[in-house]
Amino acid sequence: MKHILLATSALVAVAGASMAQDLPQAGTEWFTDAEAALAARLETQPITARAKNVILFTADGNGVGTNYAIRLFSGQLEGGLGDDYVQPQETLPYSALVKTYSSNGQTPDSAPTAMAMNSGVKGKNGMINVMDTVAVGDCAAGAEAGTKTFAEIASEMGKSVGVISTARITHATPAAVYARTVNRDWEDNSLLPEGCTQKDIADQLIDQMKAGVIDIALGGGRQHFLPTETTDVEGKAGKRTDGRDLTAEATEAGAQVVFGDEDFAALTMGDNAPVLGLFEASHMKYEYDRTGEPSLAEMTEATINALSSNEEGYYISIEAGRVDHANHEGNLYRVLTDGKAFADAIAKAMELTNPEETLIIVTADHEHAIAFNGYCGRGSKINGLCMGENEQGTEHTGEPNLGDDGKPYTVVNYLNGAGAVVTEQADGTWSGSRPDLTEEEATDPDYVQQALIPLSSETHSGEDVAVFARGPWAHLFRGVIEQNEIFHVMNYAVHAE
Amino acid sequence: MNRRHLLSVLPALALAAPLRAAEEPIRLRELYEKDLSFSDIALDAEGRRIPIWGFMAPPLKADSVFFVLTNRPMAVCPFCEPGMPWPDDILAVYAKRIVDVVPFNVPIVVEGVLELGDYVDPELGFYSKVRLADATFRRV
Numbered sequence: 001m002k003h004i005l006l007a008t009s010a011l012v013a014v015a016g017a018s019m020a021q022d023l024p025q026a027g028t029e030w031f032t033d034a035e036a037a038l039a040a041r042l043e044t045q046p047i048t049a050r051a052k053n054v055i056l057f058t059a060d061g062n063g064v065g066t067n068y069a070i071r072l073f074s075g076q077l078e079g080g081l082g083d084d085y086v087q088p089q090e091t092l093p094y095s096a097l098v099k100t101y102s103s104n105g106q107t108p109d110s111a112p113t114a115m116a117m118n119s120g121v122k123g124k125n126g127m128i129n130v131m132d133t134v135a136v137g138d139c140a141a142g143a144e145a146g147t148k149t150f151a152e153i154a155s156e157m158g159k160s161v162g163v164i165s166t167a168r169i170t171h172a173t174p175a176a177v178y179a180r181t182v183n184r185d186w187e188d189n190s191l192l193p194e195g196c197t198q199k200d201i202a203d204q205l206i207d208q209m210k211a212g213v214i215d216i217a218l219g220g221g222r223q224h225f226l227p228t229e230t231t232d233v234e235g236k237a238g239k240r241t242d243g244r245d246l247t248a249e250a251t252e253a254g255a256q257v258v259f260g261d262e263d264f265a266a267l268t269m270g271d272n273a274p275v276l277g278l279f280e281a282s283h284m285k286y287e288y289d290r291t292g293e294p295s296l297a298e299m300t301e302a303t304i305n306a307l308s309s310n311e312e313g314y315y316i317s318i319e320a321g322r323v324d325h326a327n328h329e330g331n332l333y334r335v336l337t338d339g340k341a342f343a344d345a346i347a348k349a350m351e352l353t354n355p356e357e358t359l360i361i362v363t364a365d366h367e368h369a370i371a372f373n374g375y376c377g378r379g380s381k382i383n384g385l386c387m388g389e390n391e392q393g394t395e396h397t398g399e400p401n402l403g404d405d406g407k408p409y410t411v412v413n414y415l416n417g418a419g420a421v422v423t424e425q426a427d428g429t430w431s432g433s434r435p436d437l438t439e440e441e442a443t444d445p446d447y448v449q450q451a452l453i454p455l456s457s458e459t460h461s462g463e464d465v466a467v468f469a470r471g472p473w474a475h476l477f478r479g480v481i482e483q484n485e486i487f488h489v490m491n492y493a494v495h496a497e
Numbered sequence: 498m499n500r501r502h503l504l505s506v507l508p509a510l511a512l513a514a515p516l517r518a519a520e521e522p523i524r525l526r527e528l529y530e531k532d533l534s535f536s537d538i539a540l541d542a543e544g545r546r547i548p549i550w551g552f553m554a555p556p557l558k559a560d561s562v563f564f565v566l567t568n569r570p571m572a573v574c575p576f577c578e579p580g581m582p583w584p585d586d587i588l589a590v591y592a593k594r595i596v597d598v599v600p601f602n603v604p605i606v607v608e609g610v611l612e613l614g615d616y617v618d619p620e621l622g623f624y625s626k627v628r629l630a631d632a633t634f635r636r637v
C-alpha cells in the first residue's frame with residue numbers, strides 16, 4: 001500500500017521540479033516515495049456529484065493516539081517496523097481533525113458525540129438526539145426537544161438504513177442512528193422512571209424497523225429485547241420487566257431475527273425484509289476472544305450487499321464499539337486487535353463501493369487517556385517495551401530503555417485506570433511502585449498497561465480525533481472541524497444538485 | 498512474575514522446598530479453550546488443589562467466603578453501565594475463611610480444590626462453571 005500507482009503526467013511534473021534542483025537526496029526511497037505521494041495528490045479531483053450512499057465508520061474511543069497505536073500494531077503484524085504502515089482509512093484522500101467536546105463536557109461520552117454526527121448539533125453528556133436545553137433525565141421536556149436524525153432524512157429520500165455495532169445495538173453510538181432519549185442508560189424498560197412516557201431504546205429500535213426507517217440492525221444486546229422470565233440462546237436472562245419479547249415482536253412484524261454466526265450466514269439478504277441480528281446478551285466479544293459471532297467485516301459486507309439493491313441508495317453506520325472498552329480496561333492488546341478488525345471492515349467497504357457514488361467517512365467519537373513514551377527505537381512493539389534507538393542502523397537495539405527507577409517501561413501507558421501503580425494497601429492507605437516488567441509480560445494479551453491515577457475504569461479524554469473520507473463531497477473535510485459538521489457534510493452530499 | 502525469575506535463578510532453592518513443592522500458578526484463562534469449553538489443563542486438575550493467578554472482583558456481598566476471580570482487573574466502566582456483564586472466563590472462589598477484600602487491580606494467587614460443572618450458589622444465585630473450593634489466597 002506504500003507504493004501508489006501514478007498517473008504519469010503528475011509524476012513527471014513532480015520529478016521534474018526536483019530534478020531541476022539536482023538534490024543529492026533525490027535518489028533515495030524516502031524522496032521518491034514522497035514525490036509519488038505528492039503526484040497522487042495532484043491527481044486527486046474532488047467529486048461533486050450527489051452522494052447516493054453514505055457509510056459512517058466510527059471506532060469508539062479511537063482518537064489520533066489510539067489510531068496511531070493500531071497503525072503500528074497492524075504494520076508489525078505484517079512483519080514490518082509498524083510506523084510506515086498505512087491503514088485503509090489512511091489512504092482516503094481527505095481528512096480533518098475533529099473537536100469532540102459536548103455541550104456540557106470538556107470530555108465527552110459517546111452519546112452526545114454520536115448525536116453530533118447523526119443530528120448535526122452538539123448535546124449533553126448522557127443524552128441522545130435530545131437538544132441541550134433539556135436537563136439529563138427530564139422525560140417530559142425531552143419529549144418536546146428531540147432532533148430529526150440523518151437516518152430519518154435518508155429514509156424519507158427512499159434510502160435504506162443499516163446500523164452495525166460490536167457493542168450492544170442499544171449502546172450510545174448505534175442508538176443515535178434511530179433513538180431519542182434523555183438518558184443513554186435506558187436501553188430497556190427496567191430503568192425507565194415511573195411516569196416517564198419516553199420509550200426505551202430497544203423498543204424504539206423495533207418501532208423504527210416497523211416504520212421502515214431501519215432496515216438492518218446488527219450487534220449485541222439481546223438482554224434488552226427479552227423479558228426477565230426468558231433466557232436467550234446462550235442461557236442468559238433478559239432484562240425487560242414489561243414481559244415483552246421484542247425479538248418475537250420483530251419476527252411478527254416480518255423481520256428476520258438471528259442470534260449467531262451460523263443463522264447470520266444463512267440469512268436471505270436483499271429481499272427487503274428487515275434484519276435484526278443480536279449476537280450476544282450484552283456486547284459482542286472482543287475480536288481476540290470472538291467465537292460464534294460474525295466479524296465486523298462480515299457484518300459490513302453483508303449489509304452493503306443487501307442494501308445495494310436499493311436504487312435510491314443507503315446510509316450505514318458501522319461502529320467498532322469495543323476499542324473503547326479495552327481502553328477503559330487499560331488492556332492495550334484488545335484495543336489493537338479490535339482496531340485491526342475495524343480497519344478490515346473499512347477495507348471491505350472500500351472494496352465493495354464506488355467512490356463516485358458512495359461517501360465513506362471514517363472517524364471516532366472521542367479519544368482516551370492513552371499516552372506514548374519515548375525515545376523508542378523503530379520496531380519497538382507497540383504493545384511491548386520501549387527499546388533503545390540503534391545509532392548503527394534502523395531497528396531498535398533490543399535493550400529496553402529504563403526509567404530512573406532502573407525499570408523498563410512500555411511504549412504505551414494510560415494516565416489513569418486499573419493499571420495504576422499506586423494501589424490500596426491492606427491498611428487502607430495508597431502507595432506503590434512500578435512493578436518490574438519483561439517484554440514477555442508486557443506483550444501478554446491480558447496485560448494491563450501501567451497507569452498514573454488510580455481509577456476503576458480508565459477515562460475518555462477531550463483530545464481531538466481524526467476524520468478520513470472519500471467520495472462525493474469528501475473534500476469538505478479539511479482543517480479542524482466541530483464534530484457536528486460531519487452531519488452537515490453527509491446532509492449536503494446526499495442533497496447536492 | 499518475579500517468582501518465575503527467582504525460580505530460574507535459584508533452582509536449588511525451589512527444589513528444596515519442603516513437602517508440597519510450590520506449584521507454578523496457572524492463569525485463569527488456561528482453564529478454558531477459546532470456545533469456552535474446558536481445557537485439558539482444567540480436566541486434568543479437576544478435584545486437585547491448584548494455584549491460580551488472577552484478580553479479585555469487587556465482592557458481591559460483605560463478610561462472605563465467596564468472591565469471583567477474573568483474568569484481568571474487573572474495571573467498571575461508568576459508560577458501559579448498566580448491564581456490564583461478567584466476562585465468560587471467570588472462576589468462583591469459596592474461601593476457607595471470611596474474605597479479606599483485596600483491591601480489584603492487585604494480582605493474587607488463589608489456591609483451592611478445582612471443581613468443574615454448572616453450579617448456582619443457593620444464597621447469592623451466582624452461576625458458575627468453575628470453582629476453587631476450600632481456598633486460600635495471597636497478594637503477589
Ligand SMILES: [Zn+2]
Binds near residue numbers: 061110325460576
Ligand atoms: Zn467509553
